[in-house]
Amino acid sequence: MEKKLVNNGEFVKINQHNIHIYIKGNVDKPKIVFMSGSGTVAPVYDFKILYEKLADEFRVIVIEKFGYGYSDIFETPCDIDTLVSIQKEALEAIGETGPYILAPHSMSGLEAIRWKQKYPSDVCAIIGLDMATPSTYKNWTYKEVAKRIKTMKILRRLMIHKIMNVGPLNGECFTSEEIEQHKLLRNRNAFNVCYINEANAVLKNADIVGRDGNIECPTLLFSSNGKQTSKNWIEEQQRFASIMNAKLICFDCGHYIHYFKSEEISSEIKEFVNNLDC
Numbered sequence: 001m002e003k004k005l006v007n008n009g010e011f012v013k014i015n016q017h018n019i020h021i022y023i024k025g026n027v028d029k030p031k032i033v034f035m036s037g038s039g040t041v042a043p044v045y046d047f048k049i050l051y052e053k054l055a056d057e058f059r060v061i062v063i064e065k066f067g068y069g070y071s072d073i074f075e076t077p078c079d080i081d082t083l084v085s086i087q088k089e090a091l092e093a094i095g096e097t098g099p100y101i102l103a104p105h106s107m108s109g110l111e112a113i114r115w116k117q118k119y120p121s122d123v124c125a126i127i128g129l130d131m132a133t134p135s136t137y138k139n140w141t142y143k144e145v146a147k148r149i150k151t152m153k154i155l156r157r158l159m160i161h162k163i164m165n166v167g168p169l170n171g172e173c174f175t176s177e178e179i180e181q182h183k184l185l186r187n188r189n190a191f192n193v194c195y196i197n198e199a200n201a202v203l204k205n206a207d208i209v210g211r212d213g214n215i216e217c218p219t220l221l222f223s224s225n226g227k228q229t230s231k232n233w234i235e236e237q238q239r240f241a242s243i244m245n246a247k248l249i250c251f252d253c254g255h256y257i258h259y260f261k262s263e264e265i266s267s268e269i270k271e272f273v274n275n276l277d278c
Contacts, residue, residue, distance in 0.1 A: 004184055006177075007070040009044060009062070012093040019090040020044070020070035024051065025059035030101060030278045032127070032269070033091070034062045037106025037255075038202075039152075039195045042069045042185040047105075049173050050258040053266035058273060061096065063087050067194025069185060078197040080114045080205035087111070088119060098122035099278050103269075105129040106229075106255065107198070109136075110205055116215040124278040126244075127269060128221040130229070130257045133240045134210030137203055139231065149199050152191040219246035220272045222265055228255040247272075 009022030022044045034051060036043035044062045051060040064071040065087065076082060091097075102123055104112040109131030116123040174182070189195075221241050226233030234250065241248035249268060253260035 005070060005188075006181065009064075009070070010094060011070075012090050014086055014090055014093070015074070015076060017066065017072040017074040017076075018070075019066065019072075019086070020064040021090060021094055022062040022064075023059065023094075023096070024055040025057075027059060029057065029059045030273050030276065031059045031061060031096065031098075032273070033100045033102050034060065035087075035102060035104040035108035035111055036062075036064070036068060037104075037108060038198055039191070040068060040105070041189040042182050044069050045174065045178060045182045045185075046256070047258065048178075049262045050266060052173055053262060054269060057270060061091070061100075063090060065194070067189060067192050069189070073189070073192050073194060075193055075197065078194070078201040078205075080110060080201070080208050081118065083198075083205075084111050084115050084118060088115070088122065099124035101125045101127060101273060101276070101278060103127040103129060104131045105258070107132050107202065109133055110202075110209050113215055114205075114209050114212075116217055117209070117212050120215075123217060125218040125220075125273070125276055127272065128219065128237075128240075128246075129265070130222060130224045130237075130255055132206075133236060134206045135239060136230065136233070136236050137206040140203060142203060145199055145203060149196050152196055152199070155191050214243055217244075218272075218276055219244040220268065221246050221248045222257055222261070222268075223248060223250045224255050224257050225250075225252045 007020055009020050011018040011020055034047045040046050043064050047062055054060055066072060066074045066076050100123055102112040109128060112126050223234060223237040251261050258265060
């Protein structure tokens with residue numbers, strides 16, 4: 001199957017393994033870095049419906065972590081500082097430097113906040129795509145996480161991911177070749193060990209990020225209706241928006257919010273970024 005995979009970005013070597021990065025747009029434009037949610041099998045395709053609407057005005061970058069998209073499935077440590085430092089190192093290895101506008105989806109919200117905590121000059125703004133925050137996980141238990149991991153392992157062992165719609169796409173902007181690539185990446189990546197290790201680390205990571213306190217930077221937040229996430233999702237989005245003094249836009253749609261509302265989101269992003277000093 002590996003021979004059938006045809007990446008559309010560039011590879012950089014980190015720890016002797018490939019990280020895949022897709023870049024589109026002029027180097028002199030503001031840089032928006034898309035960061036995928038947990039278990040997204042192909043971020044470079046997942047975000048396409050949104051970044052295609054932005055690439056004319058901005059430099060859009062999609063990082064695929066180990067185990068995601070075309071990157072190698074490699075068991076690197078999944079503590080929050082390692083996750084962030086690898087992404088930073090990968091961008092620098094490909095010649096990109098900040099300041100960045102980070103656009104995290106779901107669990108990568110922890111990584112975006114941590115990036116700002118550790119490397120404040122790298123991050124000039126955050127655009128949350130139904131992003132998680134440390135308080136998102138305050139009611140989670142290690143027993144619940146263990147149950148989710150057990151389910152992932154069972155699904156992988158039974159190869160359910162090859163017949164179910166894992167990592168769905170909004171298909172309106174894809175060629176038949178891209179849809180086939182996504183299918184191949186789904187079959188290779190779904191429920192892999194990198195996703196499991198990230199899940200094992202999420203509560204500790206949320207605690208680390210939460211303990212290091214609030215960040216300050218311009219922030220724009222988009223929220224789903226919370227039905228595909230967790231209890232009190234919208235309340236936590238509102239809480240984080242208040243802390244960040246951010247504009248929060250709520251949509252009555254699912255968690256992969258950019259699938260459903262790319263027109264509205266891209267319009268708001270353009271207005272937001274064009275008013276930044278990045």
